[in-house]
Amino acid sequence: MIISVASGKGGTGKTTVAVNLALSLKNIQLLDCDVEEPNAHIFLKPRIDGEKKATIPVPEVDEVKCTYCGKCREVCAYHAIAVLPGNDGKKGNVLVFPHLCHGCGACRLLCLQGAIKEVDREIGVIEIGAKGDLQFIHGRLNIGEAMSPPLIRQVKEYINATRTVIIDAPPGTSCPVITAVKGSDFCVLVTEPTPFGLNDLILAVEVLRKLQIPFGVVINRSDIGDGKVEDYCRTENIPVLMKIPFSREIAVSYSEGVPIVESDVSYKDKFINLYLDICKIKK
Amino acid sequence: MKQIVVISGKGGTGKTVVTASLAALAKNKVMVDCDVDAADLHLLLHPTVKERHEFRSGQSAVIDSNLCKKCGKCALVCRFGAIKIDYTIEPFSCEGCALCSHICPHGAIHMKENLAGEWFVSDTQHGPFVHAKLGIAEENSGKLVAKIRQIAKELAEKQNLNYVIIDGPPGIGCPVIASLSGVDCVLIVTEPTLSGLHDAQRVMELAKHFNISIKLVVNKYDLNLAMTQRIEEFCRKQDVPVIGKIVFDKTVVKALVAGKTIVEYAECAVGDEIRKVWEDIQ
Numbered sequence: 001m002i003i004s005v006a007s008g009k010g011g012t013g014k015t016t017v018a019v020n021l022a023l024s025l026k027n028i029q030l031l032d033c034d035v036e037e038p039n040a041h042i043f044l045k046p047r048i049d050g051e052k053k054a055t056i057p058v059p060e061v062d063e064v065k066c067t068y069c070g071k072c073r074e075v076c077a078y079h080a081i082a083v084l085p086g087n088d089g090k091k092g093n094v095l096v097f098p099h100l101c102h103g104c105g106a107c108r109l110l111c112l113q114g115a116i117k118e119v120d121r122e123i124g125v126i127e128i129g130a131k132g133d134l135q136f137i138h139g140r141l142n143i144g145e146a147m148s149p150p151l152i153r154q155v156k157e158y159i160n161a162t163r164t165v166i167i168d169a170p171p172g173t174s175c176p177v178i179t180a181v182k183g184s185d186f187c188v189l190v191t192e193p194t195p196f197g198l199n200d201l202i203l204a205v206e207v208l209r210k211l212q213i214p215f216g217v218v219i220n221r222s223d224i225g226d227g228k229v230e231d232y233c234r235t236e237n238i239p240v241l242m243k244i245p246f247s248r249e250i251a252v253s254y255s256e257g258v259p260i261v262e263s264d265v266s267y268k269d270k271f272i273n274l275y276l277d278i279c280k281i282k283k
Numbered sequence: 284m285k286q287i288v289v290i291s292g293k294g295g296t297g298k299t300v301v302t303a304s305l306a307a308l309a310k311n312k313v314m315v316d317c318d319v320d321a322a323d324l325h326l327l328l329h330p331t332v333k334e335r336h337e338f339r340s341g342q343s344a345v346i347d348s349n350l351c352k353k354c355g356k357c358a359l360v361c362r363f364g365a366i367k368i369d370y371t372i373e374p375f376s377c378e379g380c381a382l383c384s385h386i387c388p389h390g391a392i393h394m395k396e397n398l399a400g401e402w403f404v405s406d407t408q409h410g411p412f413v414h415a416k417l418g419i420a421e422e423n424s425g426k427l428v429a430k431i432r433q434i435a436k437e438l439a440e441k442q443n444l445n446y447v448i449i450d451g452p453p454g455i456g457c458p459v460i461a462s463l464s465g466v467d468c469v470l471i472v473t474e475p476t477l478s479g480l481h482d483a484q485r486v487m488e489l490a491k492h493f494n495i496s497i498k499l500v501v502n503k504y505d506l507n508l509a510m511t512q513r514i515e516e517f518c519r520k521q522d523v524p525v526i527g528k529i530v531f532d533k534t535v536v537k538a539l540v541a542g543k544t545i546v547e548y549a550e551c552a553v554g555d556e557i558r559k560v561w562e563d564i565q
Contacts, residue, residue: 037478143488
């Protein structure tokens with residue numbers, strides 16, 4: 001089973017839920033797909049065994065074969081290629097803007113002269129590791145890199161179907177989140193009982209309904225704020241799977257990178273129950 | 284006219300609480316919410332929408348089942364896994380590259396422009412506010428951010444305003460880059476946690492990459508004084524001034540629930556510190 005942990009709003013406790021759930025169960029693979037700001041490793045402190053560069057293919061033009069016909073520019077939906085035709089016997093010029101390229105391969109396939117090949121451009125790294133029996137993989141997007149979905153897809157290529165897979169997703173409701181949660185059997189939405197938490201929960205619920213992924217809610221810092229998140233879940237028939245009350249001790253151990261199940265072992269049973277409740281809903 | 288963006292790397296550190304307070308404190312400015320896929324600033328500024336515009340951006344493939352011969356060429360070339368086995372398009376996977384439409388020998392695929400969201404120009408009791416709503420599960424958030432920043436800048440120039448104050452999204456990717464390109468000052472709001480520090484370092488590196496002046500605020504600093512010190516030491520090494528340290532106070536949540544900015548809601552140390560931050564930025 002693949003369980004993703006997401007939220008519209010950032011900082012509600014996605015990583016806390018993903019890591020503590022992973023540490024409470026057996027036969028787990030944890031994928032941190034928040035590749036812009038990966039944090040799960042801070043709490044898990046895994047041993048890293050391997051590293052792989054994440055790349056996307058970008059075009060390279062052979063200016064000997066190129067006739068500057070402009071076909072590549074015409075087919076590139078991302079304006080990642082500019083072609084200056086030659087005139088008065090002067091050679092033309094082709095400019096590639098790799099940061100705009102999505103790596104779709106249209107220019108190479110549709111070039112009439114066969115003048116384009118693709119070369120790898122690095123966008124980040126994938127690190128593969130373990131903590132005891134737990135398998136751990138995360139992606140880390142290079143600074144200044146705009147596109148995270150290709151890296152998220154490459155992290156997800158490591159999914160090991162023989163294990164319970166837990167995916168820590170990025171915040172928001174746009175392409176990085178969709179890429180991370182797509183294909184999950186269940187999604188845990190972590191929120192907080194504030195107007196911000198509720199507003200962004202409603203957006204996240206819309207996303208999951210559109211993707212047709214079953215989901216439930218975990219309310220973090222459940223005793224600070226108001227009751228509107230619970231009212232909403234009741235009206236919408238969304239199961240509230242767990243509530244984590246605010247505690248200064250949890251906040252402090254979080255700040256030092258200590259998982260809840262290590263600072264308060266009674267939470268282990270609560271996270272096991274969260275998993276069992278998810279299994280029940282899935283049946 | 285100066286443009287200031289509030290970002291954090293990590294989500295939930297208090298960007299919007301700080302930005303909303305700046306809205307109440309700053310004079311002659313336009314506010315912008317660039318967290319277009321999970322916008323929250325409107326919950327504190329209570330805008331009256333004056334203008335509403337569609338945001339059309341990007342495209343998706345559509346297969347005409349009458350013309351499709353199920354030859355499979357499209358599925359063979361699509362690198363995004365967007366062609367389903369029944370020869371329909373999986374819209375969440377299609378990145379709009381249009382390669383399938385070029386390659387289809389039967390002319391069965393055409394591209395359709397996406398309605399990717401909406402953007403608004405509004406009035407608030409604190410002045411004009413430009414904001415947006417990205418369509419659910421849509422892409423091109425960076426382009427929507429660029430659009431509303433351009434609108435806000437034009438509005439500021441036309442009305443002779445002193446500041447464009449921008450609430451940025453979390454992360455370091457496409458909408459964040461669009462939020463901070465060309466601004467005069469980046470205000471990073473972080474929290475005294477290992478995650479907060481880790482993420483602030485990455486976002487700081489991003490701002491340096493774009494050569495923008497950086498200031499930093501530690502929110503809820505008293506939750507871990509040792510970690511706050513670590514952040515301050517890091518900032519000293521990076522030549523980034525720490526211009527505020529905000530205490531943890533549950534009144535902030537009460538103000539949120541009341542739909543008010545903390546500086547309007549109550550006289551408290553949090554509000555005083557944000558006032559100091561604004562003076563420093565000025």
